[in-house]
Amino acid sequence: MQQQLETWVQQAKKGDQQAFYQLYHQFKGRVYAICLRLLADRGQAEDATQEAFVRAWQQLPGFRGDSSFSTWLHSISSRTAVDIWRKNKVMRLVVDEEPEEQGYVDAPEMPQLEQAILRLPSQARAVFVLFALEGYQHNEIADLLGIAEGSSKAQYHRARQLLRSWVDEN
Amino acid sequence: MKTEQQLDAMISQLAPALEPQRDLWPELSARLEPRQRRGYGAWLGVAAAAVLTLWFWPQQLPLEPQLTQNGAQAGVNATQAPQAQAEMSLLAVSEQLTRQLNEEQTRQLKALQQIPDGFSDWSKQIAIWNKAQAQIELALAYQPDNQKLIQQLQRLQQQQLSYIAKLVETSELT
Missing domain, CATH: 1.10.10.10 (Winged helix-like DNA-binding domain superfamily/Winged helix DNA-binding domain)
Incomplete structure (x- = not known):
């Protein structure tokens, strides 16, 4: 499996969207889990998941394999979800909503x-x-x-x- | 109330993955831009365009003599001198570019992992073209305005670029 994963990563780095789909299929659940737990909103979590994979696609040519692909993707996912979380925080301050709700x-x-x-x-x-x-x-x-x-x-x-x-x- | 240990045990049992309720791939894939392939093809196109532009530019400069206060002949000489200078410097730039192009071609061709059938003697072929071009450039140093020599050099460069483009194209297909 690890070898297959590395092959998909290498192919996706070269622009193979089918290989990237395999990576998406493999990791979408984990990425969505991070996003949903951080944002507590299904719609936003889905948007964040998509955004995280788009960023991963864009940044993949620079992925050198210093860490595992999974760790690398987790980091991108967390940061993407946090970006949305921070926007929500600003919105909460603007509309003065009660954070507990x-x-x-x-x-x-x-x-x-x-x-x-x-x-x-x-x-x-x-x-x-x-x-x-x-x-x-x-x-x-x-x-x-x-x-x-x-x-x-x-x-x-x-x-x-x-x-x-x-x-x-x- | 649960104890800290019980909570830790529950945390460790959380699923590592949760499935989204809808298929995210169609929208996601629509946002994936094709990777910019700065491959040999694009590079060769740019190089070819640069070489040909530099070659054709000096030949198409308008030859419009301008009259000066000292008379027509002086005016013609005054405009021809800078033009000749421009042609010389363009020729020098072009030669420099050709040399860089050849070095880059050789470097990139060596980086090709798999040489397709029929191109095994590519380095010999390139060397023949380079040698021929060097001879014409030598002749041009003595006769910089010789149009036949310039055209011959252009033809050789075009042939060489076509050959490399074909080699790269075949290599990418195999």
């Missing part, structure tokens, strides 16, 4: 914890997803989200606390 997705088919993550307040959710699921450090998250490192840590603990209480409710 943002992003709730009614998804009864999803596991309990998955649903709870989507219910988290926007910033706590972003920090939690980036730290607990994507493996970023708090200083990196602070840079990505434009917040203080201390805020990142505080939001993470807040997220965990909320998740523990919500999951326990059901």
Whole structure:
């Protein structure tokens, strides 16, 4: 499988869209998962997934293979979703909406914890997803989200606390 | 309330992938721009255009003598001198370009991973063209206005470019 993956990457680098489709098919679920968990909105997550793959296509000629393709794509996906998250943040400030109400997705088919993550307040959710699921450090998250490192840590603990209480409710 | 350990256990069980509800590929693929192929073909086209432009330009300069206060003949000499100078410098630029073109051709041809059938002696062929062109350039150094020599050189360069284009095209098809 790894060898097949490398072949697709090499072919896609040369402009082969069929090979890129195979990569898309292989990774769309993971990319969508990052986007949905960060944005808590199916429509935005789908847009972000498409955008992440478009960026990957554009940046692929520069992919040197220092990290695995999967890691590289994850990084692009996280950053793409964060870009949209930041735009949403600006919009929230402009329209003065209550952040706690943002992003709730009614998804009864999803596991309990998955649903709870989507219910988290926007910033706590972003920090939690980036730290607990994507493996970023708090200083990196602070840079990505434009917040203080201390805020990142505080939001993470807040997220965990909320998740523990919500999951326990059901 | 769940304990921290229970929460960690639940986090570790989260699915690594979630499926989008609709097919994202059609819209996505429409946004994928074809990769710019700065291949041999495009490069050869640019090089050929540059060489031919440089060759034809000096020959098409308008020959319109201008009268000056010192009389017609002086005016003609005054315009011919800069023109001849321009032709000389263009010839020098063209020769320089030809040399660079030849070096680049050889470098890129050597980089071809697979030489198609019928082109195994490509380096010999290129060397023959280069030698012929060098001889004409030598003659042109003594007779820079000789149109026959210039046309001969143009023909050789065109033949060489066509040969390389054919080689590259065949190579890309195999």
